[in-house]
Amino acid sequence: MDGQLILHEDARSGNCYKIRLTAAHLDVPLTRHNYDIMRGETRTPAFLGTVNANGRIPVLQVGDRFLPESNAACFWLADGSHLIPHDRFARADMLHWMFWEQYNHEPNVATLRFWRVFVGEDRLTEAQQVQLPAKRTAGEAALRLMDEHLAGRDWFAGGAFSLADICLYAYTHVAEDGGFDLGAYPHVGRWLAAVAALPGHIAMEPEAALAA
Amino acid sequence: MDGQLILHEDARSGNCYKIRLTAAHLDVPLTRHNYDIMRGETRTPAFLGTVNANGRIPVLQVGDRFLPESNAACFWLADGSHLIPHDRFARADMLHWMFWEQYNHEPNVATLRFWRVFVGEDRLTEAQQVQLPAKRTAGEAALRLMDEHLAGRDWFAGGAFSLADICLYAYTHVAEDGGFDLGAYPHVGRWLAAVAALPGHIAMEPEAALAA
Numbered sequence: 001m002d003g004q005l006i007l008h009e010d011a012r013s014g015n016c017y018k019i020r021l022t023a024a025h026l027d028v029p030l031t032r033h034n035y036d037i038m039r040g041e042t043r044t045p046a047f048l049g050t051v052n053a054n055g056r057i058p059v060l061q062v063g064d065r066f067l068p069e070s071n072a073a074c075f076w077l078a079d080g081s082h083l084i085p086h087d088r089f090a091r092a093d094m095l096h097w098m099f100w101e102q103y104n105h106e107p108n109v110a111t112l113r114f115w116r117v118f119v120g121e122d123r124l125t126e127a128q129q130v131q132l133p134a135k136r137t138a139g140e141a142a143l144r145l146m147d148e149h150l151a152g153r154d155w156f157a158g159g160a161f162s163l164a165d166i167c168l169y170a171y172t173h174v175a176e177d178g179g180f181d182l183g184a185y186p187h188v189g190r191w192l193a194a195v196a197a198l199p200g201h202i203a204m205e206p207e208a209a210l211a212a
Numbered sequence: 213m214d215g216q217l218i219l220h221e222d223a224r225s226g227n228c229y230k231i232r233l234t235a236a237h238l239d240v241p242l243t244r245h246n247y248d249i250m251r252g253e254t255r256t257p258a259f260l261g262t263v264n265a266n267g268r269i270p271v272l273q274v275g276d277r278f279l280p281e282s283n284a285a286c287f288w289l290a291d292g293s294h295l296i297p298h299d300r301f302a303r304a305d306m307l308h309w310m311f312w313e314q315y316n317h318e319p320n321v322a323t324l325r326f327w328r329v330f331v332g333e334d335r336l337t338e339a340q341q342v343q344l345p346a347k348r349t350a351g352e353a354a355l356r357l358m359d360e361h362l363a364g365r366d367w368f369a370g371g372a373f374s375l376a377d378i379c380l381y382a383y384t385h386v387a388e389d390g391g392f393d394l395g396a397y398p399h400v401g402r403w404l405a406a407v408a409a410l411p412g413h414i415a416m417e418p419e420a421a422l423a424a
Contacts, residue, residue, distance in 0.1 A: 053357055053360060053361070054312070054316065054357060062301060065301060067301070067304055067305060067308055068308055068312070069307070069308040069311040069312055069315075070311075071307070071311050072304050072305070072307040072308035072310075072311050073304070073308075075303075075304050075307050076300065076301065076303075076304035079300050079303065079304065080300075088288065088291050088292075089274060089277060089279070089288065091287075091288075091291065092279055092284050092285070092287050092288035092291065093279060093284070095281070095283070095284040095287050095307075096279055096280055096281040096284035096285075098284075098311075099281040099282075099283050099284050099310075099311070099314055100266065100280070100281055102311055102314055102315050103281075103314050103315070103318075103319075104266065106315075107315075107319070126342065127342045127343060127345075127346055130338065130339045130342045130343075131339060131342075131343070133339075134339055145265055145266060148265060149265070
């Protein structure tokens with residue numbers, strides 16, 4: 001590793017949890033620096049000027065360099081390890097699921113959790129309110145697609161546990177916070193249990209942390 | 213390469229162009245199979261059952277295997293080539309920009325182009341109409357972030373032309389179709405010209421193809 005690793009995060013974020021879960025499976029220590037996104041702590045001039053001009057967490061700091069985007073940080077941590085398939089097609093297929101997670105899953109499954117648990121449904125803007133039905137439908141479609149994929153497989157890509165599973169686990173396992181019924185997706189349920197039973201697994205946060 | 217490569221695409225899509233541009237830089241031949249997304253040709257049972265259960269293009273077919281998600285298909289094509297940095301941090305930093313493109317750039321810059329050029333502003337749903345101002349603001353923020361990043365650099369990651377540049381070029385170079393003023397981003401303008409001047413570069417499509 002290149003010097004100290006610092007995770008700039010909000011511990012309640014599934015995107016931040018992905019990085020901690022990857023590091024836990026690799027037995028790599030991370031120093032954690034917490035920000036409260038609800039108080040604008042990632043939009044200060046200091047944060048924007050040094051950590052991430054995009055004003056978002058997580059950012060993985062590697063020595064004096066900063067790496068935004070959760071799935072890219074997981075890739076850096078896992079590069080060369082068993083969490084990334086050696087086979088060329090399987091490696092790209094893992095990335096397929098990671099890009100799909102950020103495009104089709106996170107903006108729906110994670111955003112509804114954020115709006116319900118952190119913002120509060122009665123405090124949403126009109127533009128957010130109008131998007132609720134489409135995000136609900138798209139989130140259910142994402143979970144259904146996962147369920148169909150897992151009907152004949154234990155893991156998402158390459159026949160083994162990989163970053164694709166870690167990145168999809170993060171927001172799927174707390175999808176009920178966003179009002180999704182995980183009971184409707186039995187193969188997803190089996191896969192969630194299998195991920196949580198792996199040696200090296202860590203939980204996201206104690207329940208108390210969510211009661212912010 | 214593993215047998216014939218077939219690109220399942222809609223030639224007007226920037227996400228499909230990324231894959232053709234990557235293949236052109238690598239001098240790899242692709243067989244092209246076109247679908248008209250406006251006529252639902254990627255939502256047929258045959259497409260959903262065989263090519264992509266997610267109902268989207270592009271999909272890169274490698275022999276009898278199917279790889280959805282444009283940026284993952286670019287990674288498969290370029291794996292082991294000069295388009296992916298050998299340095300571990302630079303490789304992850306390239307992925308950072310590719311994940312950022314799909315999360316912060318494409319849903320704004322590409323979606324406004326799609327809504328204006330392909331759907332027509334007068335045919336947008338109420339939920340789409342309500343999102344226009346936020347997507348405009350977010351698209352401008354994405355272009356500004358690119359401009360600031362390029363102020364001190366020629367390329368996005370690792371000090372050399374990489375997949376990050378290809379994936380960001382695709383929708384940035386046609387951002388004016390979405391009503392964005394590229395003249396406001398001079399470093400982006402210089403970078404666009406530099407990408408287009410590289411040996412191996414190909415254009416997206418003749419203008420005529422856009423007049424669908």
